[in-house]
Amino acid sequence: MHDLKAVPRELPAACVQALAARFGDRFSQSTAVCEHHGRDESPYPTMPPQGVVFAESTEDVAGVAALCNAHRVPLIAYGAGSSLEGNFLAVEGGIVVDLSRMNRILSVHSEDLTVTVQAGVTRKQLNDEIRDTGLFFPIDPGADASLGGMCATRASGTNAVRYGTMRENVLNLTVVTPAGDIVHTARRARKSSAGYDLTRLYVGSEGTLGIITEATVRLYPQPEAVSAAVCHFPSVDDAVAAVIEVIQLGVPIARVELMDANGVKAVNNYSKLALRESPLLLFEFHGTAAGVKEQAALVQEIASSHGGEDFEWAERPEDRTRLWSARHTAYFAGLQMRPGCRASTTDVCVPISRLADCIAQTNEDLVKASFPSLIVGHVGDGNFHVQMLLDPESETEFEEAEALNHRIVERALAMDGTCTGEHGVGLHKMQFMHAEHGDEGVAVMRALKHALDPNNILNPGKIVSWLA
Amino acid sequence: MHDLKAVPRELPAACVQALAARFGDRFSQSTAVCEHHGRDESPYPTMPPQGVVFAESTEDVAGVAALCNAHRVPLIAYGAGSSLEGNFLAVEGGIVVDLSRMNRILSVHSEDLTVTVQAGVTRKQLNDEIRDTGLFFPIDPGADASLGGMCATRASGTNAVRYGTMRENVLNLTVVTPAGDIVHTARRARKSSAGYDLTRLYVGSEGTLGIITEATVRLYPQPEAVSAAVCHFPSVDDAVAAVIEVIQLGVPIARVELMDANGVKAVNNYSKLALRESPLLLFEFHGTAAGVKEQAALVQEIASSHGGEDFEWAERPEDRTRLWSARHTAYFAGLQMRPGCRASTTDVCVPISRLADCIAQTNEDLVKASFPSLIVGHVGDGNFHVQMLLDPESETEFEEAEALNHRIVERALAMDGTCTGEHGVGLHKMQFMHAEHGDEGVAVMRALKHALDPNNILNPGKIVSWLA
Structure with a gap:
């Protein structure tokens, strides 16, 4: 792992021009910015993207996705940068979409014990902002991670023994597909049997199937x-x-x-x-x-x-x-x-x-x-x-x-x-996916990836390899 | 709904011969057997399959699947027959695989609060058989449904407010793919971040993505x-x-x-x-x-x-x-x-x-x-x-x-x-899928169906339409 080298794909000039035109100074290719977005808490070497877009809305993310997809350029979501297994390192280069400016709490439904947040809200921020409601969000991975990142890695932590993990506590997500479509995975009801569980499909997918831009999560009365x-x-x-x-x-x-x-x-x-x-x-x-x-x-x-x-x-x-x-x-x-x-x-x-x-x-x-x-x-x-x-x-x-x-x-x-x-697969655990899931399980995962990201632009080189 | 008519696909004689050769008197085409497997508790008219296989093992199910897939014949899983929305009616004819003889409890891990069962075990049977352990399985949809069916419809019921639904209580599944491969969706650990959540992908998929033949579920200490x-x-x-x-x-x-x-x-x-x-x-x-x-x-x-x-x-x-x-x-x-x-x-x-x-x-x-x-x-x-x-x-x-x-x-x-x-989509709620999930959500569901059941043999005509 120590000497792993990124192999960036070609970044077409037309893609760079389009990103610059649309996002102005919210698009950066500076070395400092790219390097900052190319390292996490793992011991992997820095693998910087070739550019960073600072998104302020779901529509921004959809715009970046559509552009990257058209040009077959990798697109990686970045929250708080606190992952531990190389989860967002740009092994094939490409563009990082930084969601940290999407840090608004969109609606608190205290009577329903739910809150809807943008992906860049961190768990400490969330608990600070809702303290007066008498409610709290229990999932606590230690680091002050972003809610989007916590969804994407299926995080948990010290409270999971009582309150469950992100798997149990996310009610719905807003997700941007690689084509730039915006999917709302579910309603705000506590339970549903209305078709495939899109929420759980994206929870834990580490940005390889879609980019999570908003989440509705469960809250609990402060004990x-x-x-x-x-x-x-x-x-x-x-x-x-x-x-x-x-x-x-x-x-x-x-x-x-x-x-x-x-x-x-x-x-x-x-x-x-x-x-x-x-x-x-x-x-x-x-x-x-x-x-x-x-x-x-x-x-x-x-x-x-x-x-x-x-x-x-x-x-x-x-x-x-x-x-x-x-x-x-x-x-x-x-x-x-x-x-x-x-x-x-x-x-x-x-x-x-x-x-x-x-x-x-x-x-x-x-x-x-x-x-x-x-x-x-x-x-x-x-x-x-x-x-x-x-x-x-x-x-x-x-x-x-x-x-x-x-x-x-x-x-x-x-x-x-x-x-x-709870740390996710990232780069470090890919080598164990066949041993854990068998060839048949990995084949199903690969089929999902091919179906939902047919051009292999979303955080490529993670979870399962593109080719069998 | 009252006058909906099934439109069976052609059932090739070679498929019938192969099923009869493999399963002997565990394969039936009698009218009584087919009609019994073609009605649930909904007001839909009976829509019988063209044949029923009584499976006794995961390998039996895999064998039926491979045959049906080779002949493009619909394949529908049947548990206790207690669904309420036409969930398993044979709208395109085909073969029903009846799982009720797969009714063994495979292993009780009382120290881990888990049990692994075959899909045909019913919830009352399960609770009767584990009573001496001091544990119980809380999910209670009213009917004495099979565990496989409860997984497939994402059932819940009276206890869900405290113990959650099938979504929260299934640890892993054994699933047969339409090609006849056998997938183990997860290990027996209480939580995992190791890739896509295959367990939750199949829970609630109503037999349209794979056939659930075994499940490991959580148990709780009797209060x-x-x-x-x-x-x-x-x-x-x-x-x-x-x-x-x-x-x-x-x-x-x-x-x-x-x-x-x-x-x-x-x-x-x-x-x-x-x-x-x-x-x-x-x-x-x-x-x-x-x-x-x-x-x-x-x-x-x-x-x-x-x-x-x-x-x-x-x-x-x-x-x-x-x-x-x-x-x-x-x-x-x-x-x-x-x-x-x-x-x-x-x-x-x-x-x-x-x-x-x-x-x-x-x-x-x-x-x-x-x-x-x-x-x-x-x-x-x-x-x-x-x-x-x-x-x-x-x-x-x-x-x-x-x-x-x-x-x-x-x-x-x-x-x-x-x-x-909690009743599932079946036939009755398909008409609301676009209103609930939007065109984008339905498109993702359809992409999943196409990816995992490319010949559209598994419980066809349910959840989302095959064509956009």
Whole structure:
């Protein structure tokens, strides 16, 4: 991955002229702008597009699409740039359409618990702007991602164990097709059986089938009571066993996050905390005051029976914020463990009964590695991440990390799991698509791509290869 | 709809011979068998296939598919026959593959809260067979539908307000393509971002893109405590207003069903009950003992503030069963209101803030109609059904019912709702697909159909027309 090179297609001068004519100074080919739009949080080298359009409306996006399609020029959507697997890198060059100026909340229907936003709205912005309604949008991937990007990668994060992923929380989308048509995937009803599920077709398609420009998502009442707790365990195994029991009993926990000892060490350093440096679980409970108390008591009992101790409660919002921002900055905290490093992450998800085994075997691999690493996980879903901290100059470390990534993914697949729980396929997981979906599944995906993007202009070279 | 005629394609003798050779007496062309497989619960006339294969395995289905595809013969999947909108009627003739013998539960993973079943397993059978695990499968469309059929129509029902629909509860599917390939749509992990969401592509596709032969679905712990209650309201409006407030407050009710006065009258007669014949809500609460008590108290308070009275609790399982079976038999109870009638149902779903208006305006239409009718609804989702009881000999009543159906659907669409919340498109809702999805949305659906069923053999003439 370290030395992957982009192979740009030819960008016809007529296309450039048409973009400049239509978008004026909202179209840029400057090196700085193109490079900024050609790198994400992955360790892939920068792969810049040949031009960037700053869109301000769905019609702008439709205009760019029609032009690119006519000229067979790649077109890639860009939201907040926070993806982790090379998801939007311009491996075949082309035009990036930057949606960050499409940052308006279009309508809040608080009585229906829905909100419609432009794709560039970020999740923090959304929650800030709707705070007064008494509602909130729960999906929380850590980064302040854009809603469009979160739809496109089928994001989830810490709250998914209770509130689901983007898959469950998007009611409808506005999507621009490569020909520049505008599709509204569904109405605002909570459920429908009216034909093919176009919403779910585009959710998780990473900009390869259409460009998401607006989304209507579900909101939830802010819980009457919230409480959080940290609990330490003698081993990762014990912590995971506790989580499995909590899930099996149907306790409606809002969040449950695992950090291994290395992860705790990293956040202690980075966030100036003094957590005991052993595996821990970070819980959050949402509900009525009585309900939260009941959940918490049950979880504490389960945790204790698995060796959990030093239960530390955070009832005050500022204490909760401190704990959860420590968790949210774990990625950056990890980077600080080895100054100057680049992180390679992986993100598998397995049936929860296999999670303890999967993490234990992964840990055996990691302790033998020649670089530091840490494990964090949304363990209520069976999802965990490994962050490997690599010397950016060392080819051998990258190779070793890739070999480890292979072993981790193959192990997850052997346990009936998936190669990515929430980061998406991007460039990094394409190599596992046949192993995960079989030739038949990949053939169906390819047929979908050919049907909906017949000129292969939308984020080409991602998810599945164009040719069999 | 009353006088719609099937136009069978030619069935080549070579295809018949090949089916007979492969399936022996599991292939039938008898009139009785074909007619049985050519009618559902809709008022459409019987449209029999030209032959029926009783499949016992995914490989059987793949074999039928490959044969039908080679001969360009229509192929239609049949589960329990309980659909309501003509969903599987053989409008172009062809072969039905009956999946009811594929009724094995393949694996229960109780520690993961998942079960894998063959498509012919019915929901009651499933819950009977897994009772000892302490888990249950919540989706409950009323009829004892097959799991394959429930996947194919994206079914939901009374529990969806708490547990979601089939969309949210299917983890993966085994699907046979028209060419006879076998696709596994996903792994058993709770979430994944590994490419296009093939599971959701087939859920709700009504057998037009592939034939579902196995499904892995989510299970839930049987709640520690369950309680149910009936509450009467002065008007449908008041009842709906109470539901809206309950939803907006985020009370995690498991079920909330509306019946209008006609509906109550029908179930009183049919189920020998003595419920007051006014609009009522039927609630069910799931949770811990304390949680259920808390929810119930809050809901009672909200209901009272909207004129709800005569709260009647059913704590004992036998009392709950009596109430809920009354609700579940409402369809048959309705039929008894007018002996010898046929029912035409419709099934719209709107954002919940529009529900009271939508039902009130619908009711104004219904009181003017020349036939009896009743309204029942899964009002927590904004979904309701109108059952119109028609004289099967009266062309004018069918025409009047169709005109009413049009008005109801157009009203729902104007309120940003959908033409079908859970019954599927079948034959009856195809006429509304352009109005609901726009030409662009229908074009995407047609492109999907062309890509995945290029010879148009799978349940042809459904969802969207083959030609634009």
